[in-house]
Amino acid sequence: MEILLYVAGILFMLVGLGLSIGLHEVGHLVPAKLFGVRVGQYMIGFGPRLWSKKIGETEYGFKVLPLGGFISMSGMYPASEGKPVRGLFRTLVQDARSANDETIAEGAEERVFYKLPVWKRIVVMLGGPIMNLILAIIIFTVLASGIGLQQGTTTIAGVNECVLPAGTSQTECEPGDPATPAAEAGVLPGDVLVSVDGTPVSTFAEATEIVQAAPGQQLDMVVLRDGENVDLTITPIAAERELTDASGQPLLDDDGTQVVAEVGYVGMLSQMGYVPQPIGTGAELAGENVGRVVGLIATLPVKLWGVGVSLFTGADRDPSGPLSVVGVGRLAGEVAATDAPVLNRFVVLLNLLGSLNIALFVFNLIPLLPLDGGHVVVALWDGIRRAWAKLFRRPPPAPVDATRLVPLTVIVAVLLIGMGALLMIADLVNPVDLLG
Known part of the structure; x- marks a missing residue:
């Protein structure tokens, strides 16, 4: 029975994570379509495709690894137009430009993301994190005002x-x-x-x-x-x-x-x-969680160093440190299998799911590509350049070509993958003990 409860806890968190990722991508998808951008794909997960169906011009589907998701918008960046690429990472930049050019369908050249006004681009990119914040507030409101x-x-x-x-x-x-x-x-x-x-x-x-x-x-x-x-x-x-x-x-x-x-x-x-608490308590709890996650991210290098040290020394992990999806799932399984009233276990699982959505909200706002916050920075920079040109009555500048930032994007992606790998290994070999 204990094993079944453990598996049930993991499944609860996997379903919750899938829902959180799905809603995050819906937060991008809905405003993009409302603003007329052509969206080719809406996918949950990465890797080989498990299932998909095309509805209208958009293909909706699931992939093997439920560790994220994406939507494929037409023309995230301006078309390359055969511009020469120089430098150490020229192959990566050229590949990024080619992939971007392929998203611009013939006859839909005006339905591209980069041609949207700056505020619309920001709305599209913030839509995902905001959905996670809204879901977290709903979860914490259910906990505080529905259950108590x-x-x-x-x-x-x-x-x-x-x-x-x-x-x-x-x-x-x-x-x-x-x-x-x-x-x-x-x-x-x-x-x-x-x-x-x-x-x-x-x-x-x-x-x-x-x-x-x-x-x-x-x-x-x-x-x-x-x-x-x-x-x-x-x-x-x-x-x-x-x-x-x-x-x-x-x-x-x-x-x-x-x-x-x-x-x-x-x-x-x-x-x-x-x-039961007043209805606004859920939003207050979400705000407190945002503050804690911001503090965690601000000290992330130190926390990760501590995780690495504990991995090789066997020392106890910092209970306030970062966890991977594996760690969250493992903790959910342990909570579900504990000898405690069912309501108490359900409350802890909901709390975990709410905290996970707060983490997705804050982490995606980091102003670095490929995260949503990085795309917001690109849009803001484009807006500043256009406003500056208009102020001095100069011709509008060319749209920002963010493919030039591919080298930085690759570095950030490698760091994120490395961080995820470290945390996953640590969560398997030397997991955080929160239950004593």
Whole structure:
């Protein structure tokens, strides 16, 4: 059974990745067609063709390796017109020009990408990453507002019998230890908090905020017990406690140290559960993920060096480091096969898929060819040159011939392939251990 669940987790991620790539290419395809560009192919994957069907002028299909996708637009760059090619990479440049010329169909010379206004070219190239961002926001919204974020609920899971000093290694009450305010007030496991100090509460975090702000003050508290409201009186004591957020995670200061403060304390524990959040929380979570991925890419060379070192030394991988598709699939399989409630596993898998789409969004915006961000830079440069010529009343310059950047494109592609190979090998030989 565990093997079947492991395989199911991998399949879930493969299907999710295929959907993410497919929608990314749709993000390019739709505006390109709306703007009149001739699109010859829409393909998911690379390598030999598995299946395809031509609808109108476009061939739609799937290829063997589901590690990406592409659409073939007519005339990404100006026709070469027999221009001479010089330099060390002249064969590569000439091949790129020939391939580009072949996309320009006879009779459709005006339906080419490079002749679009600059803003339309940018819309077409940003369409793919934006689709990944939209999909990520939808996924995180389903998680946060549809299922909910795991945090303390108003149901009491347990009551501490005595007050233990903060940071102590003591785990059991000893004679002479003072009783907790919750135990003295008669709070019982299973009670559901209704109000504290006259304020209705819907989460444990709301109750905690009131309690922590009132050390030494007598508070009226109403709990639901066996279907009836029960009135209690509780007086929080002042105690040093390590602070946590609504989801139970430690609150850290700028130095990464957990925050300790003197607050009101009563000694009751909440039952964890999924609490639906406001509809905008999904977009906030997506934004936080964007920030994390940007930070990861900014330190990517250092992270990759660490991956290489761990690969040869067997040291533990950085859990916040990059993963390949193999690593994500492996992690998905491990999550699906863990001994945890089905909902918990599904939430983690959705989180992985949302994070994967954020990674696709940010990574494709890197301003280097062959990535989408590189094509945006080419379009912007073309626009700047035209605006400059217009400002000084000069003839419009020739369109930017990005085939001249083929050598740089090849270097970037080789680096990307090398990075992918390193991560795949590391994910197979020395995978990241996120589950402990």
